[in-house]
Amino acid sequence: MQPVLRYLEEHRQEFIDRLCHYVRFPSVSAQPHHRADIDRCAQWLADHCRSIGLETELCKTPGNPIVLAKTPRKKGVKKPHYLIYGHYDVQPAEPFNLWTTPAFEPRIDGDSLFARGASDNKGQHLAHLNAVEAYLKTGTELPCDLTFLIEGEEEVGCTSLKGFLEEHAKELRCDTIVISDTGMPDLKHPALTYALRGIVAAEVTLHGPSRDLHSGIYGGSVENPAMALCQLLGQLRDKKGRITVPGFYDDVVNLSAYERKQLARLPHNESAYKKFLGVKELMGEHGYTAIERRSARPTCEINGLTSGYQGDGSKTIVPSWAKAKLTFRLVPDQKPQKILKLVEKHLKKLCPPAVRMEFEPGHGGVAYLVSPTSAPAQAALRALKNAFDCEPVLLREGGSIPIVNQFRKTLGADSLLLGLGLPDDNPHSPNEKFSLTAYTKGMKMSALLWPELAASA
Amino acid sequence: MQPVLRYLEEHRQEFIDRLCHYVRFPSVSAQPHHRADIDRCAQWLADHCRSIGLETELCKTPGNPIVLAKTPRKKGVKKPHYLIYGHYDVQPAEPFNLWTTPAFEPRIDGDSLFARGASDNKGQHLAHLNAVEAYLKTGTELPCDLTFLIEGEEEVGCTSLKGFLEEHAKELRCDTIVISDTGMPDLKHPALTYALRGIVAAEVTLHGPSRDLHSGIYGGSVENPAMALCQLLGQLRDKKGRITVPGFYDDVVNLSAYERKQLARLPHNESAYKKFLGVKELMGEHGYTAIERRSARPTCEINGLTSGYQGDGSKTIVPSWAKAKLTFRLVPDQKPQKILKLVEKHLKKLCPPAVRMEFEPGHGGVAYLVSPTSAPAQAALRALKNAFDCEPVLLREGGSIPIVNQFRKTLGADSLLLGLGLPDDNPHSPNEKFSLTAYTKGMKMSALLWPELAASA
Numbered sequence: 008m009q010p011v012l013r014y015l016e017e018h019r020q021e022f023i024d025r026l027c028h029y030v031r032f033p034s035v036s037a038q039p040h041h042r043a044d045i046d047r048c049a050q051w052l053a054d055h056c057r058s059i060g061l062e063t064e065l066c067k068t069p070g071n072p073i074v075l076a077k078t079p080r081k082k083g084v085k086k087p088h089y090l091i092y093g094h095y096d097v098q099p100a101e102p103f104n105l106w107t108t109p110a111f112e113p114r115i116d117g118d119s120l121f122a123r124g125a126s127d128n129k130g131q132h133l134a135h136l137n138a139v140e141a142y143l144k145t146g147t148e149l150p151c152d153l154t155f156l157i158e159g160e161e162e163v164g165c166t167s168l169k170g171f172l173e174e175h176a177k178e179l180r181c182d183t184i185v186i187s188d189t190g191m192p193d194l195k196h197p198a199l200t201y202a203l204r205g206i207v208a209a210e211v212t213l214h215g216p217s218r219d220l221h222s223g224i225y226g227g228s229v230e231n232p233a234m235a236l237c238q239l240l241g242q243l244r245d246k247k248g249r250i251t252v253p254g255f256y257d258d259v260v261n262l263s264a265y266e267r268k269q270l271a272r273l274p275h276n277e278s279a280y281k282k283f284l285g286v287k288e289l290m291g292e293h294g295y296t297a298i299e300r301r302s303a304r305p306t307c308e309i310n311g312l313t314s315g316y317q318g319d320g321s322k323t324i325v326p327s328w329a330k331a332k333l334t335f336r337l338v339p340d341q342k343p344q345k346i347l348k349l350v351e352k353h354l355k356k357l358c359p360p361a362v363r364m365e366f367e368p369g370h371g372g373v374a375y376l377v378s379p380t381s382a383p384a385q386a387a388l389r390a391l392k393n394a395f396d397c398e399p400v401l402l403r404e405g406g407s408i409p410i411v412n413q414f415r416k417t418l419g420a421d422s423l424l425l426g427l428g429l430p431d432d433n434p435h436s437p438n439e440k441f442s443l444t445a446y447t448k449g450m451k452m453s454a455l456l457w458p459e460l461a462a463s464a
Numbered sequence: 465m466q467p468v469l470r471y472l473e474e475h476r477q478e479f480i481d482r483l484c485h486y487v488r489f490p491s492v493s494a495q496p497h498h499r500a501d502i503d504r505c506a507q508w509l510a511d512h513c514r515s516i517g518l519e520t521e522l523c524k525t526p527g528n529p530i531v532l533a534k535t536p537r538k539k540g541v542k543k544p545h546y547l548i549y550g551h552y553d554v555q556p557a558e559p560f561n562l563w564t565t566p567a568f569e570p571r572i573d574g575d576s577l578f579a580r581g582a583s584d585n586k587g588q589h590l591a592h593l594n595a596v597e598a599y600l601k602t603g604t605e606l607p608c609d610l611t612f613l614i615e616g617e618e619e620v621g622c623t624s625l626k627g628f629l630e631e632h633a634k635e636l637r638c639d640t641i642v643i644s645d646t647g648m649p650d651l652k653h654p655a656l657t658y659a660l661r662g663i664v665a666a667e668v669t670l671h672g673p674s675r676d677l678h679s680g681i682y683g684g685s686v687e688n689p690a691m692a693l694c695q696l697l698g699q700l701r702d703k704k705g706r707i708t709v710p711g712f713y714d715d716v717v718n719l720s721a722y723e724r725k726q727l728a729r730l731p732h733n734e735s736a737y738k739k740f741l742g743v744k745e746l747m748g749e750h751g752y753t754a755i756e757r758r759s760a761r762p763t764c765e766i767n768g769l770t771s772g773y774q775g776d777g778s779k780t781i782v783p784s785w786a787k788a789k790l791t792f793r794l795v796p797d798q799k800p801q802k803i804l805k806l807v808e809k810h811l812k813k814l815c816p817p818a819v820r821m822e823f824e825p826g827h828g829g830v831a832y833l834v835s836p837t838s839a840p841a842q843a844a845l846r847a848l849k850n851a852f853d854c855e856p857v858l859l860r861e862g863g864s865i866p867i868v869n870q871f872r873k874t875l876g877a878d879s880l881l882l883g884l885g886l887p888d889d890n891p892h893s894p895n896e897k898f899s900l901t902a903y904t905k906g907m908k909m910s911a912l913l914w915p916e917l918a919a920s921a
Binding site: 204206208215216217218219220221222223224225226227228229230231233234236237238239240241242243244280284285286287288289290291292297298300301304305306307308309310311312313314315316317318319320321322323324325326329331332334336359360361362363369370404405406407 | 661673674675686691698701763770777816864894895
């Protein structure tokens with residue numbers, strides 16, 4: 008193990024230069040005019056994987072190419088097999104004028120490397136590639152087989168990945184998937200994310216009169232759809248911050264005492280959090296902390312409201328219709344389709360007869376949970392502890408990573424989410440950055456992870 | 465009198481062409497980008513008044529110009545003086561896509577002339593101008609002095625008119641004011657409107673986080689301003705359709721048994737009314753008929769809702785703010801400023817502490833009531849009867865004409881409301897129209913009105 012760690016230390020500058028090179032590709036998947044940059048970036052990545060000794064394929068898909076890179080297999084030797092997932096595509100860099108220096112010209116300032124894609128996700132999967140390079144270049148035998156799957160459509164919905172996984176299900180079948188694409192509270196709190204929230208969306212429209220009406224001539228004799236919508240949606244949440252839809256909480260797996268204790272260990276400064284969000288007061292479901300509310304409890308959010316006149320001044324009408332965009336964040340084991348049905352049924356029951364309700368179901372994804380006491384999770388926690396020299400924390404994320412459900416379904420394996428991002432990394436925002444310490448310690452974590460995982464298999 | 469009526473008959477097509485020309489001006493006072501159209505429209509109107517023999521002034525105001533046009537006065541002859549009020553500004557035409565043909569390109573279909581402003585109010589005051597033209601062009605002596613006051617800010621609260629009336633109080637002092645800006649039940653029920661509702665407007669904005677937030681990462685721990693707005697506004701009306709603001713009904717003058725009997729005489733077919741509005745069910749304050757609800761009872765209407773993402777698909781955010789445009793229709797003797805204060809106080813009390821409420825008061829006007837048995841009212845009823853050849857009815861209108869209170873206050877005169885609009889004219893809505901029969905009979909009514917009024921003086 009020592010040669011591997013020494014190699015990582017001795018090549019530190021080279022790894023930084025490599026990341027600088029990698030982030031120069033403007034591999035923006037959302038923007039068609041960057042299609043050639045996507046191809047160049049994927050080609051460079053494949054060449055790099057080959058150069059460090061991985062058996063590499065640049066795979067065509069209906070969308071952007073996928074890089075598949077494997078450690079050389081020893082014939083007849085059966086080792087555990089782990090898949091490392093990452094993505095080389097990045098978010099658009101707009102608005103460009105808010106960047107201190109250009110988005111695709113890396114700048115190092117102190118411990119930070121600024122560039123689009125530095126944290127999300129080039130720096131994070133490059134850390135794993137560098138760790139494996141150290142094994143291969145020092146001739147240190149890996150206790151497992153590894154396959155890197157690095158795709159180019161994560162920022163646009165992973166469209167091609169599902170088909171690719173189904174087509175390559177046999178060769179990709181593995182014991183565990185490792186993904187570094189989430190975050191940790193700070194450098195003293197390396198983290199294993201063991202749960203994600205799910206989501207389900209819907210659009211509710213209340214139709215009243217066949218057109219906007221003069222509120223003087225007709226107002227008072229006909230239902231106002233905007234008022235009806237307010238009264239309808241207002242009933243979805245009670246005074247204790249709980250969602251009133253009957254059956255909504257039936258499938259919720261409540262937090263265990265152990266989990267609540269772990270979540271309470273997380274660094275959290277309420278006044279700093281309020282200041283960061285720009286609010287005077289926090290609020291949410293009674294009986295839960297802010298961290299629990301935003302990661303381990305389901306929610307009902309109104310994402311948008313539209314009705315009547317929205318321009319300057321006043322327009323004295325009874326609007327013809329009123330609309331709301333809704334999303335519900337879900338937790339294990341809530342099922343998106345079941346929740347949609349419960350919500351629709353409840354709203355239909357509450358909807359006054361003087362308006363007509365239209366309910367349009369939207370996209371959905373289930374929540375995710377792996378046991379933090381499983382052997383692979385415990386192995387990951389040991390690797391985090393030894394690499395960062397601190398006690399790691401257990402995290403639940405409030406957002407969704409739909410791909411982990413796809414992996415579970417197609418490859419039958421759970422994902423270990425070992426994110427290296429910091430809260431101020433600005434992924435998806437101007438001035439995205441990546442901590443060079445997170446990068447270096449991430450490589451060490453990866454190097455330590457494979458023996459731990461293999462030993463626990 | 466005969467030459468006047470003959471002139472009106474012989475020039476019918478010319479009057480229709482003139483109205484078509486007049487409605488082509490998109491004189492939308494609420495939208496600053498139409499400012500030049502306002503000026504062009506006022507200039508055309510002034511030129512027209514001059515061309516028919518009126519002594520005309522295009523008066524500058526701090527806002528939109530006012531057209532003042534007088535019949536030539538005979539020196540030393542003291543006649544009764546009547547003021548005819550109208551407005552050349554119109555409501556915004558949005559949403560444009562709901563118009564069968566463009567809002568500012570007049571279309572005649574059967575007895576209807578379709579265009580924004582056709583009924584509200586260009587067609588209605590043009591009928592009076594045409595009648596006076598008939599007197600002037602045929603050399604028929606008017607038994608009274610007439611002054612037309614046609615302004616350009618009626619749809620945005622008549623901001624400049626108050627100062628103008630005060631400044632010109634002496635020359636505008638008159639016996640009665642005549643306004644055609646209301647409606648009649650149908651062409652067989654010409655109407656004198658003896659009461660109007662008042663109005664007061666406000667805009668309520670709830671401010672939450674300083675920017676739209678990722679609903680996965682933060683949702684559940686911070687108030688959603690759109691949900692808070694729904695819950696806040698939903699509480700403004702109870703299950704019996706009554707407004708919950710404490711003190712709201714304190715100054716309401718209840719309907720007398722006589723009035724309820726008169727209103728019950730009006731033609732009203734509930735299933736036709738529902739069909740016309742395009743609703744399955746009517747609704748409103750318990751204990752009142754539809755006619756009473758929309759004319760003699762106060763209301764609270766949401767005119768517009770705006771929050772978060774309103775485009776295609778879904779955007780998973782907690783919006784930074786949510787806004788509603790509100791208007792309250794008032795009845796005698798509710799006072800707009802007092803109601804605004806009560807509403808603001810009530811909303812502030814109900815507003816949750818996790819959002820910041822901004823309450824922006826809007827325009828207001830008190831309700832209006834005149835005796836239908838006064839001499840000028842009786843004169844008007846005779847003119848209506850002879851022009852339309854039917855028994856006229858007595859109406860209360862649900863809408864507001866704040867200016868009648870200003871006239872009463874500044875000029876010391878009551879207003880006769882002799883509206884020519886029909887219930888399906890769609891003022892303030894797409895496909896506004898005006899009945900050509902109402903236009904023609906309206907001119908005749910105006911021609912007959914001046915001798916009746918002068919004889920009753």
